[in-house]
Amino acid sequence: xxxxxxxxxxxxxxxxxxxxxxxxxxxxxxxxxxxxxxxxxxxxxxxxxxxxxxxxxxxxxxxxxxxxxxxxxxxxxxxxxxxxxxxxxxxxxxxxxxxxxxxxxxxxxxxxxxxxxxxxxxxxxxxxxxxxxxxxxxxxxxxxxxxxxxxxxxxxxxxxxxxxxxxxxxxxxxxxxxxxxx
Numbered sequence: 001x002x003x004x005x006x007x008x009x010x011x012x013x014x015x016x017x018x019x020x021x022x023x024x025x026x027x028x029x030x031x032x033x034x035x036x037x038x039x040x041x042x043x044x045x046x047x048x049x050x051x052x053x054x055x056x057x058x059x060x061x062x063x064x065x066x067x068x069x070x071x072x073x074x075x076x077x078x079x080x081x082x083x084x085x086x087x088x089x090x091x092x093x094x095x096x097x098x099x100x101x102x103x104x105x106x107x108x109x110x111x112x113x114x115x116x117x118x119x120x121x122x123x124x125x126x127x128x129x130x131x132x133x134x135x136x137x138x139x140x141x142x143x144x145x146x147x148x149x150x151x152x153x154x155x156x157x158x159x160x161x162x163x164x165x166x167x168x169x170x171x172x173x174x175x176x177x178x179x180x181x182x
Contacts, residue, residue: 003124005145006112008131012087014104015048017057024052026104029086033078034058042067044078046089059099061089091133109134113145124180135171138164142178156180 015027027048035044042065045058061078062070077085089095090103109132128141142162143150156162164178 003114003126005114005126005128005141006131007109007128007134007136007141008112009087009105009109009134011108012090013108014051014106015059015090016102016104017048017100019050019053019055019057021055022050022053024050026051027057029059029090030056031083031086032081033061033085035075035078037067040067041065042070042075046086059089059095059101061095087132105134105136109136111141111145122182124182125177126180127175127177129175130173133173135173137171138166138168138176138178142168142180146180 012029015029016025017027018025019027027050030047030049032047033044034047035042037043042062043060044062045060048057048059049055050057074085096102126142126145128138139150139153139157142148143153146153153162157168161181162168162178163181164176166172166176168178
C-alpha cells in the first residue's frame with residue numbers, strides 16, 4: 001500500500017545570527033522589508049528582531065543593484081511586505097550564504113500522514129514529500145508519522161524491517177521513499 005506523507009511548514013523558522021547588542025543568537029523576521037534607492041542603485045533588506053532584546057538586524061536581499069535589473073513584481077512585493085516573499089527569501093541558499101545566517105526549524109513544521117490506519121498493513125510503502133526545504137532527520141519523521149519512539153525506528157532499520165534507497169541517518173530536506181515491513 002502506497003502512503004503519501006507531506007512535511008509542511010507551520011510558521012517561519014528562527015534566524016540564527018549573533019545579535020550585536022545582547023549577544024543572543026536568535027532572531028524572528030518581522031515581515032517588513034526596507035528598500036532604499038540612491039539614484040539608479042537600489043538596496044533591499046528583510047528586517048528581523050532579536051528574540052531577547054528586540055534590536056533590529058537587516059538581512060540583505062539586494063545590494064547596490066541597478067533599478068532596471070530588478071524585476072518589477074519583486075520590488076512591488078517588497079513594498080507590500082509580502083509574507084510569501086519573506087518565506088521564499090529565507091529558503092534561498094544565496095541569501096542565507098550572503099548574510100551568514102542559518103535557520104532553526106524546531107517546532108516550525110508538521111507532518112501530514114493522511115490516514116491513521118496505515119499500521120494495519122503487512123508492508124507499507126511511504127513517499128515523503130517536502131513542501132519547503134526543511135532539514136529534518138528521517139528517523140524523527142518516521143517516528144512521528146507512525147507514533148513510535150526514535151529508538152524503535154532505529155531498531156527497525158538495523159533489523160532490516162525499514163529500508164530506503166536513501167540514507168536514513170543525518171538530515172534530509174528532499175523527497176524520499178521508504179518501505180516498512182511488519
